[in-house]
Structure formats: C-alpha cells, structure tokens
Amino acid sequence: MSGTSHDGIDSAIVDWSMADGLLTGTILATGERPYPGGLRARIVAALPPGDVSLGDVSMGEVCALDTLIGQEFAEAARSAGPADLICSHGQTFFHWVSGGQVLGTLQLGQPAWIAERTGLPVVSDVRVRDVTAGGQGAPLVSYLDLLMLSGIEGRSGALNLGGIANLTVAGAAIAYDTGPAGALIDAAAPPYDKDGVLGAAGTVDEGLLEVLLAEPYYGKAAPKTTGKELFTPGYVRRALAGRAEIARPDLVATLTALTAETVAAEIRRHELDTVVVSGGGVRNPTLMGMLRARTTARLVPSDELGVPSDAKEAIAFSLFGWLTAHGLPATVPSCTGAAGPRVLGTITPGSGPLVLPEPLAEAPVAIRFL
Missing domain, CATH: 3.30.420.40 (ATPase, nucleotide binding domain)
Structure with a gap:
C-alpha cells in the first residue's frame, strides 16, 4: 500500500493461519519501494487542491497515473517475494466527503498490472464497499487494531x-x-x-x-x-x-x-x-x-x-486480503459507521483459474505475530 504521505509503496508478506479463533501472522518480509521522483511529482500535482472539473487534472493524467502506479505496485509485489495472494490498497487520490458523510473514495493503481506481472490473484478497491454500506471507508486498520489490543x-x-x-x-x-x-x-x-x-x-x-x-x-x-x-x-x-x-x-x-x-x-x-x-x-x-x-x-x-511500525498498514491489508479470500468481513461498523460488516474488495484473477479456499464460518477473536 501507499498512504497519505505518498512517498513510496510499503509491502509485507504474511503467512496467516487460524485455530480456535486465534489468528497467527508470521511476518516473512517487509519492505518499501520509493516512488520514482517523476511519478511522485505527478502524484503530488494531481492530489487536492487539484480539481479535474476545473481542468487542473485531465482524465488523461488520471488514466496515466492509474497505469503507472499499477506498474509500480506490480514491481513492488514481484520483488517482495513469493506469495499466494496479493491485496493492493493503491494510492488514495480523493475521499469525497460532504456533510460529514463519505460519498465516494478513489484509489489509483490498476490491479490488472499486478496480476499480469506476478500471475497471482489480487484483491483491490478495498475501501469502497464500506462506503456503499454508509461507512467512512476508514480507518479500516481498526479491525487489526482491536485484535491487537484485546490482550x-x-x-x-x-x-x-x-x-x-x-x-x-x-x-x-x-x-x-x-x-x-x-x-x-x-x-x-x-x-x-x-x-x-x-x-x-x-x-x-x-x-x-x-x-x-x-x-x-x-x-x-x-x-x-x-x-x-x-x-x-x-x-x-x-x-x-x-x-x-x-x-x-x-x-x-x-x-x-x-x-x-x-x-x-x-x-x-x-x-x-x-x-x-x-x-x-x-x-x-x-x-x-x-x-x-x-x-x-x-x-x-x-x-x-511484533508488528513493525513502518509496515503495520501493509500487514493490515495483507490480513484484509486473507479475510476476503476466506469470505470473512474486515470492517467494524462501530469504527467506520457502516450499516454492518462487509467482505471487502474486488478480485482480479491471476494467470490460472481463480481458486479460493473454503469460506470460514467464524471470524478471529485474537491475534498474535511471529
């Protein structure tokens, strides 16, 4: 993922397993890939207060950024190490808030580039499902936080x-x-x-x-x-x-x-x-x-x-991908304001048939990291 500092792409590879409600995350690798200087400058120029309706940011530039960021995310994923599934947050460009209500959210970074270059399925567009349920689409990391704080x-x-x-x-x-x-x-x-x-x-x-x-x-x-x-x-x-x-x-x-x-x-x-x-x-x-x-x-x-502070949000999105693959919601309605918990994201298939694990009937109640 890349956050609101938009300086680079954070990555984490986590091996997740669950037994008796205890979710164990074995952190295999973390890393950061800085955005190339020219691309970061274009991201900064396109972020608010730039206004596409006023011609500050053209749709051509939006399309180019979606492609270029997707390619950078693909390289970050490919160089991070072997995995089974990728969850990509992308780069937030706009969070549409009016009257205290979030009406939409836009993250760029076309996931098809990640799927094409890695051959792996990709969970992406993670925030918008919570928004459609009346939520703020954030802070999604609260799901991980509450598990971490439970002890x-x-x-x-x-x-x-x-x-x-x-x-x-x-x-x-x-x-x-x-x-x-x-x-x-x-x-x-x-x-x-x-x-x-x-x-x-x-x-x-x-x-x-x-x-x-x-x-x-x-x-x-x-x-x-x-x-x-x-x-x-x-x-x-x-x-x-x-x-x-x-x-x-x-x-x-x-x-x-x-x-x-x-x-x-x-x-x-x-x-x-x-x-x-x-x-x-x-x-x-x-x-x-x-x-x-x-x-x-x-x-x-x-x-x-056990959670590297610079990689916590990347670890959280790894968890969200795992939850989505297992058919489990990854939101806490009291934290986001949504009408109820939701399974997040859309899935882009990898190079082979899309095969997901059997859905889990129960969500984790505690977490530990190794």
Whole structure:
C-alpha cells in the first residue's frame, strides 16, 4: 500500500493461519519501494487542491497515473517475494466527503498490472464497499487494531501517525481520524522533517497554534475521516494570511505541536492508559516528545507487539486480503459507521483459474505475530 504521505509503496508478506479463533501472522518480509521522483511529482500535482472539473487534472493524467502506479505496485509485489495472494490498497487520490458523510473514495493503481506481472490473484478497491454500506471507508486498520489490543490490560488504544493520524479505542470499539499527523509538517518541510530536526530547532508560535486548533473538524463526532482534501499545503498558507512572516523552523515546530495536541486531546478524552503507536511519526522524536508531554498514557511502539511500525498498514491489508479470500468481513461498523460488516474488495484473477479456499464460518477473536 501507499498512504497519505505518498512517498513510496510499503509491502509485507504474511503467512496467516487460524485455530480456535486465534489468528497467527508470521511476518516473512517487509519492505518499501520509493516512488520514482517523476511519478511522485505527478502524484503530488494531481492530489487536492487539484480539481479535474476545473481542468487542473485531465482524465488523461488520471488514466496515466492509474497505469503507472499499477506498474509500480506490480514491481513492488514481484520483488517482495513469493506469495499466494496479493491485496493492493493503491494510492488514495480523493475521499469525497460532504456533510460529514463519505460519498465516494478513489484509489489509483490498476490491479490488472499486478496480476499480469506476478500471475497471482489480487484483491483491490478495498475501501469502497464500506462506503456503499454508509461507512467512512476508514480507518479500516481498526479491525487489526482491536485484535491487537484485546490482550492489553486497562484502557487501551492504537494510534497511527502517517500523513493523517487515526486512533482506535478498545472497549468502546470506535476509530476515527484525529486530524493531520505528518501531512502539514511534510508540506512545510518537504519531503519530511527527518528525525524532527527542524521542529526541534524551532519555537512554537502559540498564536498560530490557537488559530489552527480552531479547525471545526476537531469538534466533529466520530466516526469521521479526513485527508489531504482538507489539510492541503494551502491550508497553512491561509492560516498565515495577514500574520507576520514566520521562520520555517518555527512553522514546523508549530505544526508538530498541532499534531501532538490534537492527538493527545483524544487520548485524554478517552482516558487511555496504553496507546500502541505506529506509522512514520514514530520516527520523529520531536513529535513523540511533544505527545508524551501532553498525555500520561504509556506510548508503546507497535514493534513491541511484533508488528513493525513502518509496515503495520501493509500487514493490515495483507490480513484484509486473507479475510476476503476466506469470505470473512474486515470492517467494524462501530469504527467506520457502516450499516454492518462487509467482505471487502474486488478480485482480479491471476494467470490460472481463480481458486479460493473454503469460506470460514467464524471470524478471529485474537491475534498474535511471529
């Protein structure tokens, strides 16, 4: 998969098995394939605030990106190692939200290229089935999160810090996007603030932070989802309009504090004791330090539970592919807002006849990783 940071393709090969409701995932390999510079630049140019209806992004470019991203995903899958089935998330280009309801979602990366080059069947277009059932189409990773959190004592949650931050709360079984994680930081310090160096060198502008915290999204009730449709590079420029010029380190420090405060506010609200953290933000010590200063919860990298933090979402999509192949739903309605659980995705056959395993009658109730 490739997430909202759109810097490359994360992959994971997982051998899944289940006995007596316990799902075991043996992680055989993980990896990352950066997008070629030219392709990444085209992806960035096509993302919001580009508007195809205004001629900013042509349908020819959409077609080209669907093909080129599909070819890159095919190479990532082919080089990752042997497998039986592939689940491809693709690259999200738009999440259509109106009046708090998700009306559609678009991921590019034509799966037929993956099936053609690997010979394997491919599960793809994973989010839209939840949307058609009235859900947000996200955070789908909540399914894996709740299985991971089932053995943790006290009030626990799982936090992913990618381009957008999302939080899953066990017990209440809810999940939602809290707001930006790296999206605005990356826009201010492209391609990203490596090791949080710029953020650490700057001083938080409390006035600007107050303006940014007034964003109405933070006050909306869950389930809710957001993305770069809202938190565009222009979002910060508009907040800066009419204000004195701000040095880049101070801007990055302020945006880092914005992520830390909006995430910490939700952790405090749910009175969480333990939060399992994953995503690229785990590697930003400035962000993690600001987060720790704002909450008393114990922050545990998902690596300590056997799930590499950089590969967690790729591992989750491997699980979704396995569930789909076995006829099992991979959504939690209380997390996405859907009318009920749904089996996700469409399947593109590989080079041979499409042969799926016998459907399983019961879903997993616990998970472990080896």
